[in-house]
Each structure stands twice: as C-alpha cells, then as structure tokens.
Amino acid sequence: MVGKSQIKLIKSLQLKKNRIQHQLFVVEGLKTIQELLKSSFEVYKVLSTDEDFVTDHEEVSELISSADLKKISSLNTPNGYLGVFKMAKLGTIQLNDWIVAVDTVQDPGNLGTIIRLCDWFGIKNLVCSTTTVDCYNPKVIQATMGSITRVNITYLNLSEFLQASELPIYGAFMEGEKVYNSAISSKGILVMGNEANGISSEIAAFITKKISIPQFGDQTAESLNVATATAILLNEIRRA
C-alpha cells in the first residue's frame, strides 16, 4: 500500500510549479498509462485499486485504496489507475518538415486535441509559447489519447523562435488567401492562435503567408474552434 508522503507528493503535482520542481506528471486511465509504459517516458509509479494489475506490474506499481485514490485524483470519479511519470527531456526541433506552433492556446482540451492531430498527421514537433497551457496538465494528457508520447513538445519564446527561423511561416486569418487555392510549401511553420483573440499582433508580424479556411452557405458562423481549424489546415498541408 502506498504511503502518506507519496500521496502528498502526487497530490501536489496538480499544480504546475510542483510538476516542474519534481519533473513529474500524472496520468489517469489504464489505456493512456499503458501507452506511456510502452513509450520512452520513464515511469515513477503506477497506483491502482486493481490487485491483478499491481501483481502484473509489481516492479512499478503499488496498490491504493479507493478512498486514497479519490484524494489524489483530478477526476470526479477516479477510474482505478493513476500513473506518475518523469517529464521527457526535450528533443531537438527538426526543421525538415512542418512544425506546428501555438500562440497562447489556453484550453487544455484544445491543446490535447492539437497534440493528437500532430500525431495523426505525422508532425513531429510542436512548439508552444510560454503563455500556452502546460502540456503536462492532466486534462491535456487525457485529450491527447496517448499521442503525448509521440510528439516532441517545446515551450519557448515564440517571437524569438519565429524571428530566427528561415522556414515559411503560415497563419490563419479571415482575410488570408483561401487555402484551397494556395500553393503549399513542403515544409514550414503553421501558427495557431488563442481561442478568443487568434494570433497576437506581436506574432502576426512574423507570418509570411496568411491563409484562410473558406466558409460556405450564408457565412454566418463567426469562427472555427482552434482545434478544428488545426485539423483542417494540417489535412490541407498533407494532402497538398
């Protein structure tokens, strides 16, 4: 059975500053935990109410009571499995393919979905402004459905990164060229903006090609959600 000090440590990981201090993050759900155990992420500990699971993974896991699990889970109804993993060392950002860059994406579900999309479309590198939600936030991990293990995510000063880049830099703007008519480069950086405000003016200054997703019918909709816009644009980039 897991001890009190462990419970206290794991509970503290709900806050970003403690995740950074300990270089640990929490994952809930059997399926995602199994994906992480198979990945290059190093496991710290898996806690479970499932005795069979603990027996099968005795080197890395410990039994936990439902009551204790409820104390440390970020879910309303914990599902019986909580894994703690070590944060990944940053990989090198490869510049020979498309890169996705996000500027202050704040909803965990949106960032998680964008990570899952990068995985689907074979985008190896995602760069995030330091104002973007932490990718080790449990809701982000949840929404990635395991894709967190296959995308190299780097937090950096996005202005400096774009300024230093020699790749074409694409961004979606209402007044941009319709993406269907656009000759799309074989590599580049696709910048996606904040949910409410889009790409900030500071970052917009670095965009070398403004594109737009055509709208149909009465054109009454105001905008697309950032994750669905990313889906459409990555599909356009890959089908080109």
Add this chain to the structure above:
Amino acid sequence: MVGKSQIKLIKSLQLKKNRIQHQLFVVEGLKTIQELLKSSFEVYKVLSTDEDFVTDHEEVSELISSADLKKISSLNTPNGYLGVFKMAKLGTIQLNDWIVAVDTVQDPGNLGTIIRLCDWFGIKNLVCSTTTVDCYNPKVIQATMGSITRVNITYLNLSEFLQASELPIYGAFMEGEKVYNSAISSKGILVMGNEANGISSEIAAFITKKISIPQFGDQTAESLNVATATAILLNEIRRA
C-alpha cells in the same frame, strides 16, 4: 428582482426531462444570449446582475443577485447573464444538400463543435440519433458559440431515417477509401459515430460509401476525435 418560483423553475432545467416538459432551455454568457435574442428563438426571460443590461432590455429581463445566480448557474463562476429560451419548432429536413447525421455522440463539447462546424460549412440540417446528447444541454449550447441558432437539429430514429433515405450515405471507417481520391457526391448524408465505438454496426449497415482520412508519418495515432474528423470531412466535401 426575480422570484423564488422562477428560480426553482430555471434550476430544474438542468435536467433534460424538465427541459422537455417546459420546452425551455438555458444559455449563459452575454454573447450567446445576444445571438439568441437576434435569432428566431423566442425569449422567455434573461436574468442578469448587470443593471444597465436589464434597463436596456426591460421587456425581457430581470435583475438577479449574484447569490441567486450562483444557485441556478451550471458554471462554477457564473458570468452575470443567464437566458432562458423556448425550444425551436423543428424545421423540415431539406434533402437537396449534405446532411450531417450523428450516431450516439455523447460528449457535449463534441456535439457543440459539430453544430458550429455545420454552420461554418453551410450545412443546414443535423440529424441526431435519440442516443445522442441533448443539444439543449448547456455545455452543448456553450460550445456552439451561437451556431445553435442557425442549424436545424432533429432527433430521430437514425436507422429508420437512413433506411428511408435515397441519398448516398457516407461514413468514416479505417478501411474506407481515402477521401482525397474519392469522387464526392454533390449531396448526401455524412454519418459520424460515437467517441469510443465509432459508427454502430446497426447504422454501418446503411453506409453506401466508406471513406477514410489518410494518416501520415509513422501512423502511430489510433484515431481522431469525432469533432476534428467532422471538420476534415466537411472541408473535403465542400472543397470537392
């Protein structure tokens, strides 16, 4: 100031059965309320803590205290505006363009995003299996960002609807024809399935064209989220 019986009624609308009984639903947030006030939805009442708003809309609105608003809001931090509207009478389903059909989509955010996508891509009609989350659920309304007012949504027996239809019926399957190579019909029904299980076998029997969204890179991702898959497929249908 709003009375106790009104508060009790509005609070009861958090449950679907009460929404159906009273034919009323709740919307929170100034922007969406303003969209609904401009739309064909009939207003029942808008409650607000904002005296200026109430003065400007005196025929339809009443002042509410922050404490009372907290009691009836479904948000952790209510934002000062709560509207109650009458459910729309069902429009006729038009068969001269694409229709989106959802089979047991259960996450409110996903259904709301799909409604927003229909609006963007000029899809007038969305049909939902009766096992799909209620479109008047506050989280669905929230995620539509006002698009709920511009898409005709019908709950029906999806099997019967598809069986009676003479339109081509498309569905996404891993083994389907790659959508990039596919000759896409000028009208039809696009069926999207449940988050975990995809299109049910009962519904799959009616699909006349199986399509797939190509995957890239190492092809390690397991699937796409249903809302992002809808985004990509509607974009493919409209760009065809």
